[in-house]
Amino acid sequence: MSSASALRSLRSVAVSSSRARLAAPKSGASKLQQLLVTGRAVTQCQRSFSVSARSFGEGASDVAVSSKLSEEIKYEQEAASADGAAEPDFIKEFKSKGVWTVVDNAGQDEITLTRKFGNESLRLMFSIADLQAEEDPAYEEDGAEAEDADADAEPSNTSPIRASLSITKSNGSGALNIDAVCQEGRFIVDNIAYYKDAQEGTELTAEADWKRRGLYLGPVFETLDTGVQEEFEKYLTERGVDDTLATFIPEYAEYKEQQEYVKWLSNVKTFIDL
Known part of the structure; x- marks a missing residue:
């Protein structure tokens, strides 16, 4: 009443x-x-x-908020139905190759890809937090002339995704950590760090992260000799860290972000309705 x-x-x-x-x-x-x-x-x-x-809740605005959330959920669900299968074809195709295993936990913003290569274990991590919002109107207005000049150019990926790759060996105690960025369908390596202690280099704890802060992590990759850079890029490509993977990661990040967004809408609505 x-x-x-x-x-x-x-x-x-x-x-x-x-x-x-x-x-x-x-x-x-x-x-x-x-x-x-x-x-x-x-x-x-x-x-x-x-x-x-x-x-109806404790606030006068509860019903209105709940209604708007319902509209957004319905819109997202209809858009997902229009796209077809629950799992997109690009994910099915990626998994069918059997190279990388996707570890994706609901409610988490990080995705992990793992694989074996001989006696090596590779773990690549990236986060949907790196996804950028669409360009704001001020930026678009300032860059209107540049856009007109590049109208015929192919659109570039405006959401670079950072990736952290760790490589360990079953017959060794060390670890390599490679920090890179997936952008425009390729990996751009920033840094390669070596750790004598594999656990110290790969453990995902606050204590391990604190210990890593005081260590020398190697030079900036682009300052290395060109020949060294080229050979190391071949080293990564051989292990499946290639252009195909660099294209997959931003696509999967967008897919993951959308899934989490719909869950967020539903969870918030449930809370408001209590």
């Missing part, structure tokens, strides 16, 4: 009670009995209003 309805009910009860008292004969019920009857009616109405208010 809304506030207006409650007030109308209270007024109705008050008017009815007044009329009853005016119409009642002097020899009828006592004033005390009449007051008790009127009080019970008002209390019952107030209790009904209180229950109705709680059923």
Whole structure:
């Protein structure tokens, strides 16, 4: 029951009670009995209003927020249905090759790819947090002339995704950590770090991260001799860290972000509706 309805009910009860008292004969019920009857009616109405208010949440905006969330969920679900299968073809094709295993935990913003290469174990991690929002209007206005000049050029990937690759060996204690960026269908290596202790180089704990901060992590990759850079790029390509993977990672990040977004909408709506 809304506030207006409650007030109308209270007024109705008050008017009815007044009329009853005016119409009642002097020899009828006592004033005390009449007051008790009127009080019970008002209390019952107030209790009904209180229950109705709680059923819609504690705030006046709850219903409106819930409604908008429902609209957004419906829109996203319809868009997903229009796209077809629950799992896109590019993911099925990637998995069918049997090279990399995708480890994707619901509710987490990081995705892990793992594989074996001889006596080596490779683990590549990336996050959907790196996805950038669409360019803001101010940027688009400032760059209008540049866009017109490059109108015939192919669109570039505006959302570079950082990737962290670790390589360990079953017959060794060390580890290599390669920091790179997936952009425009290729890997751009930033840094290659070596750790004598494989656990120290690959463990995902705050303590291990703190220990790594004080270590020398090697030079910036682009400052290395050109020949060294080229050979190391071949080293990575041989292990499946290639242009195909660099194209897959941003696509999967967008797919993952969309899945988490729909779950977020549903979770928030459920909370609002409680």
